[in-house]
Amino acid sequence: MSGIPLSSIAQYLGSSGASRNISITGMALDSRKVVDGDLFVAIEGAQRDGHEFIETARDNGAAAALVSRNIATDMPVLQVENTVAASAEIGRFARQRFTGTVVGITGSAGKTTAKTLLSAVLSRAGTTIATIGNENNELGVPLTLSRLFQQPEYAVIEMGAAQLGDIRYLKSLAQPDLVVLLNALDAHVGRFGGIDAIAEAKGEILDELSADQVAVINADQAWTEAWCERALPARIVTFGMSEHANVRAMEIEDEGVRGSRISVDSFGRRFEVSICVPGRAGVMNALATIAAATALGVSLDLVVAGLETADVVPGRGELKQLDNGANLIDDSYNASPASVMASIDVLAKAPSPRIAVLGDMLELGDQSQRFHSEVGKATDLASIDQVIAVGPAAKGIADARQGASIHVDSVDHLIIDLPEFPANSTILIKGSRSVGLDRLVTALTQPFGATAC
Structure with missing residues (x-):
């Protein structure tokens, strides 16, 4: 090496x-x-x-x-x-010496999944490094950049934001040749003060691009036109469900918790691909991956092969099976109102009984009560048979439901007295990271092992 x-x-x-x-x-x-x-x-x-x-x-x-x-x-x-400042400079130094291709990815949701899918595809075309886990901040990005000293052919860098200016700074370190803007959603809305501010912050990845760079942009968002203008003079590639997208889903065969089969039109070329990531969010991440990889010149054969063999990211829609045969959707890594709604939609397509273990959604500011109530109502509309709400804010989910629900103050209550789920049930587990629902997943699956789709 x-x-x-x-x-x-x-x-x-x-x-x-x-x-x-x-x-x-x-x-x-x-x-x-x-x-x-x-x-x-x-x-x-x-x-x-x-x-x-x-x-x-x-x-x-x-x-x-x-x-x-x-x-x-x-x-x-x-x-x-200062070792923090020096590590950033080392990351910058590694990037300056690097002669391969750097991809930068940001968005409110899906960054880690999109990074994983894209790195699986690019690794078919050449040696590839990618952000480990979600090390996507001012400490983590320099760590990934430092591995450019190994001189791979591709690097996929995930970039997160806690405030305006964060993406601009991380982009200045990574200097990506191609950027991917997945979406702007209501994650961390309390921290930013509104969805428009989130769209502005994520859009920083598009600033000061040159004509020889590429911007891959979600075609289905309210800010798409403004983002495209912001990215100029870069080459723009759009993806999504819109008929105007350069890379779009023509037909989707929903396979429930096991993923989807997608008929894709990519700049007029039609092909099909199966992905293991469930729901609309999985489809959008696959389309973003196709758009980025083809813009980099990767053949469609390699794109399809990479997507169809990519692993599900642990804790992000990972399908596991309990010893009694019940299916568990481990989406415990994190949660926002939009991502919870998407996961509920996935659960709704599973056979009954459908059970949702939903934890607090944090960093929602003064809109927290409204968002939790909306999630509770959505579980009724989706015919979720039972909801277990975990955490003080999640009580709003249980209170808003008409159907069966219980509320516990913390995940410890469930770990001490593990629920017994029916053998034919599908269980969704999702909440903000600090709620600790990953500990519940471990308690339910560790004695028995788990299989992914």
């Missing part, structure tokens, strides 16, 4: 140290996740100080450490004033 001499990084940063000729192939912030060749970045946090874990990082394979104070260790170190 190729890398870069530690001395070259030291010279770029103007850092002391790096007296040994050591090759760096990436960076890590967590000493437990270090792999051979990593530069371990020691960050002083409010709860823990990364400098205390340097020896653990060394034992796990770190080649060197990035530190902000003198450390007694026999591992090579680079000393800088």
